Amino acid sequence: MSGERGYDPILLAEAVRRMVARGSERRYYRFRGGRWYGGIATADCVGCNLRCVFCWGWRVRDRPSGAGRFYSPEEVYERLASIAGRRGYRLVRISGNEPTIAWDHLLRVIELLEADGRFRFVLETNGILIGADKSKARDLSKFSSVHVRVSLKGASEEEFHLLTGARREFYRLQLEALRNLLDEGVPAHPAVMLSFSEPRAVDELKARLAEIDRSLVEEFEEEYVFLYPHVVEQLRRAGLQPRVAFEPDNIPEELV
Numbered sequence: 001m002s003g004e005r006g007y008d009p010i011l012l013a014e015a016v017r018r019m020v021a022r023g024s025e026r027r028y029y030r031f032r033g034g035r036w037y038g039g040i041a042t043a044d045c046v047g048c049n050l051r052c053v054f055c056w057g058w059r060v061r062d063r064p065s066g067a068g069r070f071y072s073p074e075e076v077y078e079r080l081a082s083i084a085g086r087r088g089y090r091l092v093r094i095s096g097n098e099p100t101i102a103w104d105h106l107l108r109v110i111e112l113l114e115a116d117g118r119f120r121f122v123l124e125t126n127g128i129l130i131g132a133d134k135s136k137a138r139d140l141s142k143f144s145s146v147h148v149r150v151s152l153k154g155a156s157e158e159e160f161h162l163l164t165g166a167r168r169e170f171y172r173l174q175l176e177a178l179r180n181l182l183d184e185g186v187p188a189h190p191a192v193m194l195s196f197s198e199p200r201a202v203d204e205l206k207a208r209l210a211e212i213d214r215s216l217v218e219e220f221e222e223e224y225v226f227l228y229p230h231v232v233e234q235l236r237r238a239g240l241q242p243r244v245a246f247e248p249d250n251i252p253e254e255l256v
Contacts, residue, residue, distance in 0.1 A: 006167035009128050013049035013101050019065040020047035021102040029060050029068030030096065031079045033087050037122065041083035043076050043109075044096030050126055050164045052153060053238045054193070054225045057096050064097075073108035077116070080109075084119055093122040100129045100136065107139060114145045123148045127177030128170060137180035148188040150177050151223065155192060155201040162240070163196065179212045189219035195242035 020027040027046035034042055044057070047064040060067040071079075080092040092113060099106050106123075113121050123140070127150040130136045140146055152174050154160045160171035181188040190209060194202060209216040225231065225245040235242065 006161055006165055007051075009049040009126075009164075009166045009170050010132055013098070013129060016047040016049060016064055017101045020045070021105060022070055024105055024108060025070040025072050026076075026102040026105045027064065027068045028071050028076065028096075031083060033083050033089065037091050039087065039089045040091040040093055040122065041080045041087070041089050041119075042092070042096075043071075043080055043094045045094050045099055045102075046097055047101050048097040048126075049101060049128060050098070050153065050166060052164050052193075053234050053240060054163065054195070054231055054242075055234075056226065056228050056231055058230070058234065061097055073105055073112060076109050077112035080113070081116060081119070090118070090120055091122055092119045093124055095124050098126060099123060100125050103129075103136065103139075110140075110143055110146060114143050119145065121146050124151060125149070125177070126151055126153065127174045130180055131173030131176035134180045134184070137177070137184040137186055140181070140186045141184040146186065148177075148181055148186055149191050149221070150174060150181075150188060152190050152192040152205075155194065155197040155205040159193075159196055159201065163193065175208060175212065178209070178216055182213050182215075189221060190216055191221035191223045193223045193225075195223075195225040195244050196240065197243070 028043055029046055030044040032042050034040060046060050046067045048061045055061060084092050094106065110121055113119050123146055125148065153163050157168040157171040160166065161168045178188055178190060192205065206217050206220065225242045226248050227245050228248055
């Protein structure tokens, strides 16, 4: 972690972007199919602006300049479309780290998928950059094939700081991302890391979400820590014990 006060994830995003984006290209370390969402093709990107203690992709996150290789938007589209087409998936995504850091690259990938017309794109993001800049939500509103899953790191500012090491005030931008997206007509829902949350904090978060839009409570997705060996070690070093967590080979179907 980065000390009691914490870091600025917007500044970190720019520093990371310089390592993982080159012109229209971005670094990726893996392309895969998987059972999430009932079947989805995934491009795992390199580089994130948060340092979540439960992150399963932390090795790539913490060494972005040496991970994977650069791919053009066209190459990413072709690989996603090939995996999805071969396996009969309707859904595709960019995951692994934070997709919004290389914004122009992301938009071009979505443009290519939209022109293809066969797939729906799930944008998995911590939302901070969209919360800080409403024009990004406006950019996404041009597409009909996008759904945004905003992953909230905890149920409060205090949990956000505990889990990410970032400054508490940046938690608000995750909520602002949801507001910005809905204001621009972009389908979106919150997925909230609840492994460390007290029930009261969850109730208070749902009240905050309802003030933005009641649909955010109705579509509230629960997210929990998966106990991969390296995640267990990270939690041990941080002195954190999840209230609820799951072994990777025993994940409930409703979380997949």
